[in-house]
Amino acid sequence: MKVKMILPALTEAKSPFWRPIKYSLSPPLGLATLASFLPDDWDVELVDDHVETLQTDDQPDLVVIQVYITNAYRAYALADLYRARGCYVILGGLHVTSLPDEAAQHADTIFIGPGEQTFPEFLADFAAGHACAVYVSGDGRTIEGIPPVRRDLIKRERYLVPNSIVVTRGCPQHCDFCYKDAFFEGGRSFYTQRIDEALAEIDRLPGRHLYFLDDHLLGNRRFASGLFEGMSGMGRLFQGAATVDSVLRGDLIEQAAEAGLRSLFVGFETFSPANLKASNKKQNLARDYEAVARRLSDLGIMINGSFVFGMDDDGPDVFDRTVDWAVSNGITTATFHIQTPYPGTRLFQRMEEQGRITSRDWDRYDTRQVVFEPMRLSAQELKDGYDRAYRDFYSWANVFAGASGHQSLKHQAKHFFYAAGWKKFEPLWDMVINARRLDVMTPLLEAVLSRVTKAADRASGHRSERVEAVDRIEV
Structure with a gap:
C-alpha cells in the first residue's frame, strides 16, 4: 500500500x-x-x-x-x-x-x-x-499511549527548528477569536501525554534545543510541573507558549526556567478590558502585563509578545501605544496580527450576523490583511497601522532601546540578536530557505548563538567581578 x-x-x-x-x-x-x-x-x-x-x-x-x-x-x-x-x-x-x-x-x-x-x-x-x-472526534480523546511520532519521515535539514514537539492538545481557554477552539469542540478541549511518554519523546530528539509547539505548555499545572522536573538535568534549552495568568501564578514559570526555558510566546493581545471581555479572554483581565514582562526578564526568558489590532475598542492610537509598551518593557520579539474572524469561531459568527465580513477569500485570512469592517478604524487605517507597528518595533532605534532595558548584559545581547535576526535579516533567511540550504545555515546560526552567549557570559562575569570589588572597597 x-x-x-x-x-x-x-x-x-x-x-x-x-x-x-x-x-x-x-x-x-x-x-x-x-x-x-x-x-x-x-x-x-x-x-x-x-x-x-x-x-x-x-x-x-x-x-x-x-x-x-x-x-x-x-x-x-x-x-x-x-x-x-x-x-x-x-x-x-x-x-x-x-x-x-x-x-x-x-x-x-x-x-x-x-x-x-x-x-x-x-x-x-x-x-x-x-x-x-x-x-x-468526540468523547474519549487521549494522546496517552499513542505510538511515537514518525520522525524518520521528516526531512530535518529543511527546518529552522526541526526539534519541534507537542506534548498536549488544545487549550483550557476559550477565546472567541481562536481558530483552534472549534477544532476541539465535541470532546475534551485540553489533554496531555503521560509525563514518561513526553520525556521519552524528548529523549529521542538529538541536539540541545527544543521547540514546544503546544498552545499552552503551562495549561495543566500538574503535568507541566512533572515535565519540568523530569527535564531538569537534561541540559536542554527550549521555547514554548503560555498565557499571561499562568506566568503570574505560583512558581511554575521558575520551574520551567530551571528546566531550560529560554523563550516564551505570550498572548498579551490587547490592553483594553472591553476588548478582553468581548473576546472572552478572561485569563488576561485585571492582569499586570508589566509584572509578566519583569518576571520573565528576571528569569532570563526572552518574550515573544503577541498583539492583535482591529478589535472593536481599538482606535487610531492603538498601534503607537502597543509598540511603545512593548519596547519599554523589553519584549524581545513581537508578533502583530490584524484581527481575523476565522470561520467556525464565535467571532466569525458574530461578525457575519452583523454583516461585517467583507471577504471570503480564504487566502486573505492570514492576519496580515483586513477581511472585515472594523468598528473605530477604517480598513485602510487598520492595515497601515499594522504595517507601521512592525516597522517601528523592529527599527534599529527600538531594537537598541528594547535591549538596553534589561539588567543583564547577557540578556541584552540575546535580545539584540534575536530581535535583529528575526526581522532585519529576514530577506537573507528567505533567500537561504528558497535555495533549500538550511542544512548549511542552521548550524551556522547555532554557532553564532553559542558565541554570543559565551561572550555575554564573560562580559557579565567581568562586570560582576568589578562590582564585587567596588562593594568590598565601600565596605
Missing part, C-alpha cells in the same frame, strides 16, 4: 504574502503523528509543500492532506487532482473542521477534530473496504 501525506503550502506558495521563514520553522508533526498508526509494511511518503518540491505525477493508493485556511484552495486542487486519478483522498485539519461541507466536495473522507482517535478507526474500515465519508 502506497500512502502519500501532504501539507500543502498556501495557494501554491505564489501569493505576494508568502513568507518562507514563517512557514519553514517546524515540520508537520500532525501528519507524522498520524503516520505512526500506519502498518509497518506500508510505503509512506510525507511531503511538506512549504519546503520542498511537490511531485504530482504519481498515483498512490491513499492520499492524506492537512488543510488550514490559507492553504485550502491549494489543498482542494491537489485533492481533486489525485481523486481524478482514482486515488482515495482524505482531508483533515482546522479548516475541514470549520467548514466540513466545503471540504467534503473534494474528498472521499473528511475528519472533524483531532485525528488520533479516529484515524485508526478509519484505517480499519479502509482495509475492510467500507470507510465512512465522515469521522468525528
Whole structure:
C-alpha cells in the first residue's frame, strides 16, 4: 500500500504574502503523528509543500492532506487532482473542521477534530473496504499511549527548528477569536501525554534545543510541573507558549526556567478590558502585563509578545501605544496580527450576523490583511497601522532601546540578536530557505548563538567581578 501525506503550502506558495521563514520553522508533526498508526509494511511518503518540491505525477493508493485556511484552495486542487486519478483522498485539519461541507466536495473522507482517535478507526474500515465519508472526534480523546511520532519521515535539514514537539492538545481557554477552539469542540478541549511518554519523546530528539509547539505548555499545572522536573538535568534549552495568568501564578514559570526555558510566546493581545471581555479572554483581565514582562526578564526568558489590532475598542492610537509598551518593557520579539474572524469561531459568527465580513477569500485570512469592517478604524487605517507597528518595533532605534532595558548584559545581547535576526535579516533567511540550504545555515546560526552567549557570559562575569570589588572597597 502506497500512502502519500501532504501539507500543502498556501495557494501554491505564489501569493505576494508568502513568507518562507514563517512557514519553514517546524515540520508537520500532525501528519507524522498520524503516520505512526500506519502498518509497518506500508510505503509512506510525507511531503511538506512549504519546503520542498511537490511531485504530482504519481498515483498512490491513499492520499492524506492537512488543510488550514490559507492553504485550502491549494489543498482542494491537489485533492481533486489525485481523486481524478482514482486515488482515495482524505482531508483533515482546522479548516475541514470549520467548514466540513466545503471540504467534503473534494474528498472521499473528511475528519472533524483531532485525528488520533479516529484515524485508526478509519484505517480499519479502509482495509475492510467500507470507510465512512465522515469521522468525528468526540468523547474519549487521549494522546496517552499513542505510538511515537514518525520522525524518520521528516526531512530535518529543511527546518529552522526541526526539534519541534507537542506534548498536549488544545487549550483550557476559550477565546472567541481562536481558530483552534472549534477544532476541539465535541470532546475534551485540553489533554496531555503521560509525563514518561513526553520525556521519552524528548529523549529521542538529538541536539540541545527544543521547540514546544503546544498552545499552552503551562495549561495543566500538574503535568507541566512533572515535565519540568523530569527535564531538569537534561541540559536542554527550549521555547514554548503560555498565557499571561499562568506566568503570574505560583512558581511554575521558575520551574520551567530551571528546566531550560529560554523563550516564551505570550498572548498579551490587547490592553483594553472591553476588548478582553468581548473576546472572552478572561485569563488576561485585571492582569499586570508589566509584572509578566519583569518576571520573565528576571528569569532570563526572552518574550515573544503577541498583539492583535482591529478589535472593536481599538482606535487610531492603538498601534503607537502597543509598540511603545512593548519596547519599554523589553519584549524581545513581537508578533502583530490584524484581527481575523476565522470561520467556525464565535467571532466569525458574530461578525457575519452583523454583516461585517467583507471577504471570503480564504487566502486573505492570514492576519496580515483586513477581511472585515472594523468598528473605530477604517480598513485602510487598520492595515497601515499594522504595517507601521512592525516597522517601528523592529527599527534599529527600538531594537537598541528594547535591549538596553534589561539588567543583564547577557540578556541584552540575546535580545539584540534575536530581535535583529528575526526581522532585519529576514530577506537573507528567505533567500537561504528558497535555495533549500538550511542544512548549511542552521548550524551556522547555532554557532553564532553559542558565541554570543559565551561572550555575554564573560562580559557579565567581568562586570560582576568589578562590582564585587567596588562593594568590598565601600565596605
